Amino acid sequence: MRNRREVLKALGGLAFAGAGLAQMAQESPAVGERVPPRPIPWDTGQCAFCEMPIRTPEGQWRGRTFPRGFFEQTYAQIAFEKPRPAPHDPKQVVEALHFESIACMVNYAWVHGLRDGEGATFYVTDRGAYDPARPQESVRLVPARSATYYWGEKMMVVMNARLLAFASAKAAQEFAERHKAQHGRQRFYSFQTLWDLAPLPEMNLVALLARHAGLLGR
Template structure:
């Protein structure tokens, strides 16, 4: 894990780096893993009880109104992401318990959690993302197909609405990502495609409450100070 001085320096830099990050220009981060790195099998997804390890929102779309908003069916599940561990480790909020995986409601939440806690894909862990190309919003949990993040093509749409305003989806192939982009070019505005290496180079990724969430995970704020928003 990064020490407090390193995190404070990074958080201070976000004030001036924000516009650059928003344009998705990299800062030359370290590679998360070689393409052929170790692979830990994906773990079962506890849809009914799991919260995002980064922002603590549900990984399952709430039914009816939730915090003043009603979300479309499958809205949260389409960006579900996971870090599966080779060996169980203490749970983030309860060191007396151990977990085999961490669960995230957005791709950006997973990348940002890994960035601040020093986790790397291929080093005792494997990062997984939901293949949006195989996903059916009408049957969200049944059609979540996890693919290794290192092999995915990531799509960014300027006006696309996903959880935490992360603007990111993952696809199993560049062809599927391009077809999705072509179908949505009028609604999404500017569009970009990225590899997982590029997302890692850009970390931390801009999303809602970024500074507060990073500061809380670095131990600079207690759990009640890093508010949530969608």
């Protein structure tokens, strides 16, 4: 039985990424200087990987209505030490990339060869400090490298990635206890584990990886 990496390789998922990407999952993220997080463009921001809005849309969006703050709870960011060309418009430069899913951030970094601690710092939203009644105001970014990640089999989050981040293992465990009945099987991960498992499963994963590698037109 093939594992996910073997399937992706058969589809060209590793061949297009280059030999360097094949090694990324086996190496620890560097712990370099921390770049401070950048302002979050809630009004105009889109996910750099899947292009969904980083703010929960009001009313219906693509035929669905989402609870208040649903997108914001999994917001993630890659902040750069030096500005670099924007992903979809090389004429512009950006100080950060914004993601509406933790998996989107990890998968984008996996495809494009970005590494935490090498001219960039990865950040995730601390779900333990998050208030869905004040979604944008309560987003507290913590370094991805030090967070604890919670996976719930039946948990619904954007892109069906089933991942949340917490500033501490204790907060993640308390959250898991409260939602054991609703979420089914549960797991805890470190950022290193997520890196080892990349690319992380989520909606449209193979198509998104292929598009970012230039195999599919936009």
